[in-house]
Amino acid sequence: MKAAKENGSLSLVLVGGSSGSFTIFEEMLKLVKNPLSFALIFVLHRGKSSTAALPELFKKKTNVFMNEPFHLDPIEANSIYFAYPDYHLLIGSDRRFYYDCSDKDFFSRPSIDATFVSAAVSGIPVKAAMLFSGSSADGAFGMKTLAEKGFPTYVQQPAEAEFSRMPAEALAACDKHQILADGNLFSVINDILQ
């Protein structure tokens, strides 16, 4: 596929989470300083009836451009994107977003695995991928795929997560992840975001 933008570099920072992750996402957005050299992509499990537009909800946290992208929208640096409820958000090798309505992963659509795996094979460099609290096994396979491709991956310390299962599954599936513990959580995230 042809690149949407032939020039200019693009890298991704991926963030996934479920129950118990919302406040971490909010805190993370406060650390975002303009301009970002990468595209920051959040996949938060939400029910299909979730009507909260996250960019609207988070707009006071940062001045950086935020949206819930449409199908085929180009992925741009210095932008924050949120996965839309009831669709899987996929990363194309042509630097565009793609949607998919196929089966749920671990009862979730959007699924973290769907986005993370597509990013891992997209050919676009992943600066960092992070996985936080949640009560399913979603994300473990995506994080493993990213780690095996040599991208830096960070998992919240399960004992410190509100719901430990999601980070615990990721750590059980792969031993290459770095652990984000309360002591270093936001300082590491802050370093990643600069």
Added chain:
Amino acid sequence: MEYTELEILITRIREISGFDFSGYARPSLLRRASRYLTNHKMTLDALLVHIGKDGRAVYDLIQDLTVNYSEMFRDADFFVKVRTAVFPYLESYPTLRFWVAGCASGEEAYSLAIFLKEAGFLGRSLIYATDLSNKALTAGREGVFTLGNARTFSENYLAAGGRHSLSDYYHVAYNKAVIVPELRRNIVFSMHDLTGDGVFNEFQFISCRNVMIYFTLELRRKVFRLLYDSLSMLGFLCLGKRETLRYSGLEENFKVIDSALNIYQKIR
């Protein structure tokens, strides 16, 4: 699975069956093919051998790679808008033709039929429900759903502003929900390939929701052209929530009825 491997699979499927996935969006196709391998505990090499050795296997794989997920009254707000902003306009027509393109097993066609009945013009409406998958169309014609699905569909129906109870429109038999014959009479299920087949009728309303997301940018343009050519002047085109007319080359020919729900009206 990597993109290079996916291309090998696409070529092999084309050689064996003639079915060409080359116009399909790679990211979702890759996801589906990878899941197929995982679910069947197969390697790509084993799959390539498998589809080559007997006639059915490749067609089963094609079905799996193209099948769409659907629900009755999916996106309740969309159906509310259709009823309030589109139906009043269509009411004046003596006969009406609707097209549900990429209908999967008919959930959306039945949803439309129910609302047309409640609006009082199902009798002069014909709904064409088309899909690529024969298997899905057969299920659609039968109008049979699991009771578990019927529960979700009932909730959607009420959220969409349904005036009765969804159970008024189906019978329960052998632990399944079977749509009443009256609704089925006005729906024609037939096979149509949006990527290869042409215009077959003129419609006042086309719903093609969450179908275009599976096509490449180039093929998508071609399919948009087909939908445009199949619409009567001032007819309505409905797309999925994350789909837009952007990048279609036809933006100027439509008026936006609802930008969040992606409902458009052909104006030139």
